Amino acid sequence: MTVLVVLSSSVLAWVIWTLISLLSNYLTARRIGLPIIISPVSSLNPYWILTYRALPILPLLQSLPFNLGKWSRCTYMGWSFDDKYLLHKELGSAFTLVTPSVNEVWIADSDAAYVVLSRRKDYIKPAKMYQPLAIFGPNVNTVEGDDWQRHRKLTAPSFNEKTSTSVWDEALRQAGDMLHSWMERSTNGTRDTVAHTATLALHVLTGAGFGISYSYGKGVQTPPEGHDISYRDALLTVLQSVVLLSTVPRSWMTFRFSPAKLRKVDQATKEFQLYMAEMLINERSQIHKRSSQSRNLLTALVRASEEAKESSHEISHQGLTDDEIFGNIFIYNLAGYETTANTIATGIFLLAAYPEWQEWVAEEINLVFDEEEDSPGGRYEEAFPKLRRCLAVMFEILRLHGSNVYIPRTTGSVDSALHINGKNYIIPSGTFTMTNLQALHTDPRSWGLDSLVWRPSRWLVSTPDTVASGYTKELIEPIKGTFLPWADGPRVCPGRKVAQVEFVAVMVALFRKHRVQPVLMEGESADAGKERLRDIVNDSGLSAVTMQMRCPRAAALMWRRVE
Template sequence: MSVVQAATALSAAYAVFVVGRLLAKREPGDRLIAINAGPLAMPISGFWPPKGWLGNSWAHFLRAAFDRFGQTVIPCIFPLTAERYIYVGDAAACKMIMNDRHAFIKDVKAYAVISFFGENIVGTEGDTWVRHRSIARKSFGERNNALLWTETVRTLEDWFAPWDAEIGAQGGKITANLTESMRDITLFIIASAGFGLQFSRTTLGEKREGYALPFGKALFTAIETMFHRVLAPRWLYSLPIESLRKSDEAYSELQRYIKQMIAEARASGAAPGADAESSEAADLFRRLVDANDEEQGARLTDDELLSNIYVFFLAGHETSAHTLTFAFALLALHPEVQDKLYEEAKRLWPEDSGEQWSTSKLPDYNRLEYALAVFRETLRLFPAEVAMQRVSVNDTTLPSQIRNAAGQWQPARLPVKAGTVCVLDIHAVHMSPLDWGEDAERFRPERFIDSPGYEWPRDAWIPFTGGPHVCLGQRFATVESVCILARMARKYRISPTPEIAKLPKDEQWRRLTKWTVGITSTPGRVDLSFEKR
């Protein structure tokens, strides 16, 4: 028998084995064959997905499957291992899964990509997760949010000055790379309010003595090369591969920076037993170190502390930067929404200068209802995490809806076996007409403002997840983003660049809101025009 014949025979035998196992384990109602629903998820449903799935097409593809099959929860089976999966695009089912952390546990394998420094609050479950969360939650409070608002105002004032000078020099309008601008602005803010570090445009590129990279460069490179760190074996780093060398250098320097920050925080920390809310330092980092050092039970190791600090940086910086980039792109595409946001901000700050403007404090947040609605609507359309996983511990059932022959949706229950991987499709829930109406794909912030006879569907908005695992930084991200949205809309009129503005509306939308699935939903480069109001 030739090599080709042998290979063909082995392939055929394996195919028969796989098909036989699938047929043996397949159950009535199985619709979808899944290929790895982890960070590099890729679904296949009866037909191969279109070209371009490496961008965001897989998310749209899976969302379309719920409509195609006429059900909000889709059972499926992984062909190579015969593992059972269900894709959940149902708000009630997601709520049930998120609320019961004992019946549906976190699939920690899916979070290896952010756990290479050690265990952290995101990548753990059970008693270990409880230990991490009990310490991490002490970092957050209104004292920190007040500092966050003040530092956001200060950072924006520092950012506005060169923009205003450039606008004056260029005849009233400039073009700015919003993706890059939001990346830097949110880094300055999380560095200051989160970690007590003061950065500006002029100091971002400076590095500490004895370090190979500036802090910002180390952080950005570490985030950009995160998958290198997880997928590439350590021996590969010994080869002359430039991308791996840069990744290794970035992670090494970032680790050194954070360890030095921990040592400095301990050297100047609050006295043991001091109340966290009354402690002189309000930044997240100092509060985390203090809370851990004061812990009477099982405190975090230094590696665990480092890993949690890295997660704080990642969540507090990249998520906000990307969400704000999407938000300003949407405001540029919808001037009528932008004008409403401007009017709200103008009522709060009649002048874009002076003491009222420069001394704005956290209570102003409560007067920015429309800015909050813009933020929430942006996250509905572009959630930072498009899907997440849980694993069922016991046999159970989930609520779902099925479309009947008449096209009407009816409630149903779907049986779920123990060990089934439940993929909560946040993107699909956020775009479901069942919860958000037939205009679910439209950008309409008003849907997030309650009125007599209407309350927006809280259970169908889950960008920060929900239940016991709800994101600790939800209010931090919201306060920061609302402040940035309101103050920038008050100061500038934002529009597409002339090159984009001449295109049809649907093409403008496609160009300015294109995104890919990475650690978070990641926008492409967004260039916008700014002119002073």
């Protein structure tokens, strides 16, 4: 009886708290003046996340009469990928989502989005969303203010043309080996495209980024002395366990009766930390023996930090501490692994579903490269600027199927004025401002009536120079705030160019002399097979970190050589 009373009292207290919080946040939202949706839960509520992922509750809520369940349309992770611009078409360029924990202003106005991402001191990264990523130490993604300026200044030089050259060469090598493994499967094809592109992205990171090279087909190697697992396997386990590492205390992983998975993650984390410490010691010992511009991300990071320390009397405020270097190494890997792998895999599925765009890309590749040339991808500095169709494919993937679907910011401790669709609004302190990438990327006002159609050629336009040179058209420059896969403003992703170089190199290696198509099921027509691929791509959802295809193994892809 006592337990029942305690339980009932707890539920009643929660209901009262929810109602009071909702009322308070609703009154605050009224003062903003934007359309309002009231939700009894936040999309970040862990109990709500577990509920809608375990039970088919969302369709039931959304079918309730009188729009009683409208809130469920925009309070699950990744909702904007499913909705595109439709909710904003109903409510306007911005609306306020009122929840018990916080108010969220969702923005699909290009001018307002650009302002939010440009004014980093007025619209800051919400600490509670990003702090879990400081697993190995503070990094450019988790700090703000003066600390962010210091991290940005010291990490940005790591992404230079020397690094791009290394990424180009390594991506060509890895993609060539990956293609060879696919060709060996003949008509059976492969259902592991996503897993294989993940391996490719991981090896490009370890090779071009940190100087540890692995053969594509022989990633598992004997660990060096003093280690139980290889750097590659330690890194892979850490990257695949971000949610566990950011939510489960490390001490729990070492309990004698902890599940084997937790103990494996703990071991990998310790090994990765040890590898980073060894690499740091080695880089510092070699730093004065190398040229001023390094082809290695880690070397460039350590060099920039050490030079900053040597030029300042306030060492602790100018360079990076060891923990900060470890934190940035981790965030480099996290940012460059899953997002790039997803983009490459999605591109392969879409090009298999639209063979006409394969020929379009291959035409450019063969125009840039001599058919008799032995080198699979030429020199980076000569080839990359000419491969505009390959970049157009990447941009069109990111427009409709990007790894990120929104960018969160918060107004912090002060109110902030924001101009939205011709009118000024005061956004109260403590309000989340959510830049809705999917709505911006699919808005017909910016992208035309076919905004939901995957059409890479929309990114290119003819100019006198391109016509005279014989090369393909120039890439367009989207209106500010309409295309934001790498964010914008001061906190734009520093690895943007590196990701583009890797993607283009992979396209060159794969489609210069080969084509991909779906393996048809019994009785399936070619058109139906391509439609099945499009359905698989469209059936994507937000995983722990990024948007991913839910069932990529539902289709096998077959590669063939063309002459």
